[in-house]
Structures are given as structure tokens and as C-alpha cells.
Amino acid sequence: MAKLLVVDDESSICWGIARLGEGMGHRVTTAGSVEQGLDAAAADPPDLIILDVRLPGMDGLTAMRPFRDLVGDAPIVVITAFGDLQTAVRAVSQGAFEYVLKPFDLAQIRSVIERALRPAPVRADAGDQAADGEAALGMMGQSAGMQAVFHKIALAAHADAPVLLRGETGVGKEVAAHAIHHSGPRPDAPFVAVNVAALSPTVAEAELFGHTEGAFTGAQRTRKGLLAQADGGTLFLDEVGEIPLSIQAKLLRALDQNEVLPVGADQPVPTRFRTIAATHRDLRAMAAEGEFRLDLYYRLCAYEIELPPLRSRREDIALLASSFVHSRRPESTLSSEAVAELESREWPGNVRELRNAIDHALVVSHSGDIYPEHLPAAGGAPVAGSDAPGGLDSALAARARALMADPTAAGDVYNRYLEQVEPPLLKAAFDLHGRQCAPAARALGLHRTTLRRKLDQLGVDAAP
Structure with a gap:
């Protein structure tokens, strides 16, 4: 007893x-x-x-x-x-x-x-580190989903196990990574964030692992890689699913051996850091398709935290929006009508979209309080001309009606319609992102191999 x-x-x-x-x-x-x-x-x-x-x-x-x-x-x-x-x-x-x-x-x-009451229970190490206020901004919430996230972050903060943050774009994965780092025992150690999708495939290895002078054309001096810069602290790998397969093996070895081998070097450089990775993709499914190494997945995912989308925690919207208003213009407040409008939206861009909506409202409202008319249109700005006769909506609807009336298209209308409206979207995204597949695919919500295959079918020369 x-x-x-x-x-x-x-x-x-x-x-x-x-x-x-x-x-x-x-x-x-x-x-x-x-x-x-x-x-x-x-x-x-x-x-x-x-x-x-x-x-x-x-x-x-x-x-x-x-x-x-x-x-x-x-x-x-x-x-x-x-x-x-x-x-x-x-x-x-x-x-x-x-x-x-x-x-x-x-x-x-x-x-x-x-x-x-079991013998020898495992307890967290003692200490008294509080979460950094700026790092926690956006990680607030009264919903059960966010309370569970806070609990997991607290547990992760005082352990050195690798953490994988999963969630849709805009839910606050990097903010959560900062919170884990700043709430841990080494808040003043380096926190190195790497947006893998933004790295050019041709220089990704040199960026991550560093290089020696003369290792390749243009390498005029030795440069420390991002992994070595995180020594003693935390390495945050954002959009980790975008790491090229050719680099995944080298990254796995660096994590296993606690050392990095710069491009052009003969000897590895010892380094030790805590790894936090983030993705909006299903890495296990990617591994099953041969697009991600399963052993690297296990190395990165000792402890997984799923961040809920904003639409599943609507009770937090007023709290978040008020915090964003106060942090930018303390004298302004959100009207009850504006709060009701914010809570009625779906927020596909999650917390990031909510923050942008508040920034927009603060500009439009000048120095006063915020009302629904100050908020941007739900789902982003409307496409220019889409409401006008002959505009985009009318043109797309007309094309759909034409295909539906074409007897030769029977049973294949959907595919034919996509074949006509998808290419301009893919080409525009590809051009806007410097003709690089990884960032363009990320913006579209596609895997880069899927985008590359589609571009090849269109006859567009996509960079590897």
C-alpha cells in the first residue's frame, strides 16, 4: 500500500x-x-x-x-x-x-x-529553463490538441533524442523547433535552420557538409558547412523530405558517427548536435516508394510530434489573432465581428495565413480597431478579372461546357480538362522558382519527382 x-x-x-x-x-x-x-x-x-x-x-x-x-x-x-x-x-x-x-x-x-508507483521511474532532469517568449509566439492555444503539443515539446526539450515535427505548411513547425531548443538545457547554443527545399541540388552537399578550398570550381576558400555550424547546438532540417537521395546516405553517416566530411576533404570533422526535422509529407510512404531512406527516417524520428492544423483548433484563433495584433500595434483591438469572421474561415495556410491576414488588416485599418472589412478575402486575393464577363472563371467554365458537349471526350472529360489547365500552372511555378524543381514542387504541394515527370511530359527541360 x-x-x-x-x-x-x-x-x-x-x-x-x-x-x-x-x-x-x-x-x-x-x-x-x-x-x-x-x-x-x-x-x-x-x-x-x-x-x-x-x-x-x-x-x-x-x-x-x-x-x-x-x-x-x-x-x-x-x-x-x-x-x-x-x-x-x-x-x-x-x-x-x-x-x-x-x-x-x-x-x-x-x-x-x-x-x-512502479520501482525506479524515469524522470526528466531537473532545471529551471522557461520557454523563450519570442520562440513561443504562435505556439499558444487552449485547445486540447495544442495542450498535447505543449506536453510533448516539454518532454522533448530535456532529451537529446532526434525529433520529427509533422504538420501542414504554416502550422508552426519551425516555431516548435525553436521552442524545443530554447526550452532545453542549452538555449544559448547555436540553432541552425536549414530549408532543404531552398537548397540548389548542385550545391546542397557543399552547403550541408562544407568544402575545402579548391574542392570544385568557385570554391575559393574553405567553408564550414551548416552541420558543423550547429556543433554543440541544434540542427533544424525543414522540409527534410526534399533531401536528395544522393545526400541522404552521407547525412545518415554524419548523424551516426557524429562527424562530417567536407567536400574535398580527406579527414572528417567531429561534430555533435541535436537534430530536429520537419516535414508536411509522409516519410514512411516516401520510403516505401524508394524516395526516402528508411534508415534515415528511423534516425530522424526517435520522437514524433504532430502539429494540428488551425481549422481543427478554432478555439485558439481569437487568442492567436489578438496576440498578433498586440505584438504589432498594442493600442488596437479585434472587434467581435472580426473574431467571428476569422473563426469561420478554413485557413489552409494555417497560422502563417492568419498572421498575414492580421498584418493586412492592420495596414487597412490605419491606427484603429479591426473589423471584418479590414480583413483580406478568404482564401487569398481574388484572381484579377475572375468576376468579370469573359474573365478566368468564365473562360474555364466555357471550356468545361465545350468538353462536356464533345462526344469524342465522353468518359475522359476530367483528364482532358486537366491536360489543358495544368500545364500553365506547372510552367509558371517552375519559372517563378528559378527553374528548380524542389522549390517549385514545394509551392505546388507536389513531390519533386512528380513535378519533374510532368514537366518531362510537357517537353520542359527540368533541372535534376
Whole structure:
């Protein structure tokens, strides 16, 4: 039988956990404040403490240190209905065994109690690093999805295991990477961000691994690569799915051996860094298709964090939008009508699109408050001429009607229609991105091999 101490100012929470603990065969003491809890712990040190964050008088996080002085290594489980990234990080970094969000069910608490009372539980290292305010901007939210993300970031921050961030474009993967780095034990160490999709395929290896003087035409001096620049800190590989297969093997060796071999060098350079990768693609599916090395995937994905799209956490939109307004023009506010309009949209560009919409509104509204008429059109600016007679919409609709009326197109209208409207899009994206497949494919939401195949079919000479 173990001794449990429950510290919470909600009598219903204390009663429910006490009945559960007693049903599991434990002895349970409850307290409505930190001060009462400390007295109880001093009189009879518990084997497990379940501690609320917001309490009358001293708060739960501040109380963790005096509780620790009384109970030694006994696990402390933190519970709260008001979680955010800073709270999660602070709880885990101060040695909380677990961080549980209210409301919870008894089965969840039963599992936590069982794990906490097992011999030699694994705990996070102690410390007191708070998340950097700028890094956390955009990582706020009251939704259950974001609370779960905060918890995972807090756990990841104090471990050296490689992290893979997954999510749609614009959900804040780089912001999450910054939060992990700045909330960890080495916030002042280098944080080197690499947008893999933006690297030219011809120089990607030299950019990542560095090169010696004279290693290739134009290499007039020795240059340290991005991996070596991250030594002692964090390497963030954004859009990691775009790494060319020819470089993946060398990257895998660098991560396994903790050393990099610059282009043109005979001897590797020792280096050690924490790896955080991000992608909006399914790397396992890419590996199954031979487009990504499965061993590299396993090396990058020791711990995976999925970032939810903004449309699945609409309750966070008002909080995020107000924060963006305040950070740029503190004297302005969002009207309730503007908030309602923002919450009604789908936000395919996620948090990045929301931030851009607020920037637009601040320009249009001059120095006043923000109303719906100040916001950009949903889904971005309308295509010029699309609403006019003979405009883009009319032309596309006319072509669709013509194909539908063509008896020779029966059963193949869809494919024929795409054959006519897709080429201008692909060519425009290819030209706008310097005739490079990787950045053009990223903008289109296609894999670069798919875009290259389509361009080849169109007779466009695509760079490898």
C-alpha cells in the first residue's frame, strides 16, 4: 500500500482521486492548498503527490521545490486546467513525473498512478529553463490538441533524442523547433535552420557538409558547412523530405558517427548536435516508394510530434489573432465581428495565413480597431478579372461546357480538362522558382519527382 497526497482546491477532484486511490488499495490524504499540503507531507511523507497548478496562496509549480525537500525523489504529478507551453516546460523541467490536463477521466489518472508507483521511474532532469517568449509566439492555444503539443515539446526539450515535427505548411513547425531548443538545457547554443527545399541540388552537399578550398570550381576558400555550424547546438532540417537521395546516405553517416566530411576533404570533422526535422509529407510512404531512406527516417524520428492544423483548433484563433495584433500595434483591438469572421474561415495556410491576414488588416485599418472589412478575402486575393464577363472563371467554365458537349471526350472529360489547365500552372511555378524543381514542387504541394515527370511530359527541360 502506498501513501498518496492530493493537493487541489476543487473538492470534487480531491474526492474522485481519493476514492480511486483507495479502491486501488492506497491510503490517500487530500489538501485544498499548498500550505495544507506541505503540513500533511511534513507530518507523513507521501509516496506520490498529485498537485494542481492554480491554487489559493502559493501556486503548485512554485511549491514543487519545498515539496521535493520533504518527499525526496517521490514522484510529483502536475494537473491543470490552464496549460500552456511555459507551464508544461516548467513542470517537466522541475522534475514532474507527469503533466495531466483537466478534464481527465479516472482511467487516465489510474494509469498515471500505476506508472508513478512502479520501482525506479524515469524522470526528466531537473532545471529551471522557461520557454523563450519570442520562440513561443504562435505556439499558444487552449485547445486540447495544442495542450498535447505543449506536453510533448516539454518532454522533448530535456532529451537529446532526434525529433520529427509533422504538420501542414504554416502550422508552426519551425516555431516548435525553436521552442524545443530554447526550452532545453542549452538555449544559448547555436540553432541552425536549414530549408532543404531552398537548397540548389548542385550545391546542397557543399552547403550541408562544407568544402575545402579548391574542392570544385568557385570554391575559393574553405567553408564550414551548416552541420558543423550547429556543433554543440541544434540542427533544424525543414522540409527534410526534399533531401536528395544522393545526400541522404552521407547525412545518415554524419548523424551516426557524429562527424562530417567536407567536400574535398580527406579527414572528417567531429561534430555533435541535436537534430530536429520537419516535414508536411509522409516519410514512411516516401520510403516505401524508394524516395526516402528508411534508415534515415528511423534516425530522424526517435520522437514524433504532430502539429494540428488551425481549422481543427478554432478555439485558439481569437487568442492567436489578438496576440498578433498586440505584438504589432498594442493600442488596437479585434472587434467581435472580426473574431467571428476569422473563426469561420478554413485557413489552409494555417497560422502563417492568419498572421498575414492580421498584418493586412492592420495596414487597412490605419491606427484603429479591426473589423471584418479590414480583413483580406478568404482564401487569398481574388484572381484579377475572375468576376468579370469573359474573365478566368468564365473562360474555364466555357471550356468545361465545350468538353462536356464533345462526344469524342465522353468518359475522359476530367483528364482532358486537366491536360489543358495544368500545364500553365506547372510552367509558371517552375519559372517563378528559378527553374528548380524542389522549390517549385514545394509551392505546388507536389513531390519533386512528380513535378519533374510532368514537366518531362510537357517537353520542359527540368533541372535534376
